[in-house]
Each structure stands twice: as C-alpha cells, then as structure tokens.
Amino acid sequence: MSEIKTVATRAAYGQALVDLGKKRDDFIVLDADLAAATQTGKFKKEFPERFYDCGIAEQNMMSIAAGIAATGKKVFCSSFAMFAAGRAFEQVRNSIGYPHLNVIIGATHAGISVGEDGATHQCNEDIALMRTIPGMTIINPADVTEAALAVEAALEHDGPVYLRFGRLAVPVVFGDDYKFEIGKGVELKTGNDVTIIATGLMVNEALIAHDLLKEEGINARVINIATIKPFDKEIVLKAAKETGAIVTAEEHSVIGGLGSAVAEYLSEEYPVPILKLGVYDEFGHSGPAVKLLDEFGLRAVNIKEKVLKAIELKK
DSSP: OOOOOEEOHHHHHHHHHHHHHHHOOSEEEEESSOHHHHSTHHHHHHOGGGEEEOOSOHHHHHHHHHHHHTTTOEEEEEEEHIIIIIITHHHIIIIIITTTOOEEEEEESBSGGGGGGOTTTOBSSHHHHHHTSTTOEEEOOSSHHHHHHHHHHHHHSSSOEEEEOOSSOEEOOSOTTOOOOTTOOEEEEOOSSEEEEEOTTHHHHHHHHHHHHHTTTOOEEEEEOOEEETOOHHHHHHHHHHHSOEEEEEEEESSSSHHHHHHHHHHHHOOOOEEEEEEOSOOOOSSOHHHHHHHTTOSHHHHHHHHHHHHHHHO
C-alpha cells in the first residue's frame, strides 16, 4: 500500500499567494510578524515590494488592510486564527465587514490541532465569530488541493473572506481535477441511510467513517462543506430528505460552527435528527496534535458512533 501524502493547508496558502502573484499584481499581502508560520514568507521572498509586516499588532493590521482595500486594491492579511478572528474582531467587523471591503483574512493555526501551542492558541471559536458578521464569507478547506483553489476563489470574490487553515499536515483528499466553487458543497460518497456533513480535516475522517460503517451494512452519504458561510443549503436539504438523519463533523466548537449552521437551517426547513461532532464547550490544552484529536473525539470512530445514534433516532 502506498503511503498517504499529507500536507498542511497553510502550506497551500503560502504557495497559492506566490502563484497568484506571478499572474496578477492587483493585491498585496500583510502579516503580523508570523510570516514563517503563516507561510506568507514565501510571497515576501518573491514580491518584497508587495508585502508588509505589520508587527505584533493584529488590530492595526486589519485597519491597514481596510484602508488599502478602500483604495481599490485587494488585500490578504494573515495571522493565527486566534488573533485574526479573536483579538481583531472589532476591526474585522467595523472596518472590513461593515463597508464590505475586499479583504481576505488568511487565518492559520486554527482548531485543536495547533497542538503544543496550547489552549491560548487553539482557536475553536473563530467560525462562530466570523459567522455573526453580515456578508462575511467563510471557507474551511479540507486539504491542500482545496486550499489552493479556495485562495484563488477568494481573490475573485467581491467582499470580505475568512480563509481557515491548519498547522497539522493532513491527508490529500482531492485530485488535480477537483473543482471548487464558493458556496457549493460536494457529495463525496453516496448513501441513503444517513448523511455525514464534514468540513476541514474532518472530511478525511468522514471518509474513513464511511468505510467503517459500510462494513456493518450502513450506507452513509458523505458531503464536504468547505464554504461554511454561505453554505450549500440545496445539497443539505436534499440529504435531509433522502437520508432522514444528519451528523456534522468539524474541528471547531459545536457552538456556532458548521453544525449550528446546518441545525439552524434544517430546524426551520426540514427537521430531522441532527447530531454534532466537534469540541464540546471546553478549552483545549497543550499536547501532540494527533493525540489531541484522539482525546477530543475528532476521529472516524467517533463519527461512526454518532451515526449509529442518529440512525436510532430515525426510528
């Protein structure tokens, strides 16, 4: 068996900026003294005249990005998710979201898989925060392929975008022929017993869970939702009607993330049993990323357990 290729989505972010920079000159990149970690240092090396390090001042960076965007330029600004979404929330809301400016926030090191950096840096609340900002588009790629395509799509998009990337190297799910479109979900596995809706690194876990369930005679549909806002309501509603039960899986708090978005929508449009898998209203702690995913129940076996319970609730 060939070894599974793993790459961190933040690596795709840095390389995509370089690739886009070679094709167009209508954007600049800002960073908050974390260019090596966020991978924007790759862009700095290639295009030093289009890169600005704003120092450890994330609120100021967002305000600078807003000012530049107001002149007609598109701007990428980057930091860890905890600082980009958390520390700078007011500036993102009032200076970027309110005037609906073309600022793309490249937030890296999201989720529990930041690992040894610990609770202060493990941002499991960023999607919830960004979802509350009117007009904010949120994209959480599953792998390096989707991440690169999402960066390009964000640059073409009109309005603010929050791109969520991880530190941990994750399996490559999609091939070179994969098509990404903002606002569109993708059905990866067919099935009529239950639907697993996953985002980010949990997409690979959902695919593993699908195979585990198939061994027990359960056919689970697997849907990848990379765009969490606006998410693909059509594919979600269709899944609810055809399978009758939903399990959501995300590396984020169960409060305010993908699971909440799906539950809020289906509770009004087509109520079915919905179980959410994520981080359960608690802080993380320092530790190896892979072990933390095990500890916090963000694995295929945990998805399987939720699916079995969801099927029971259908009866």
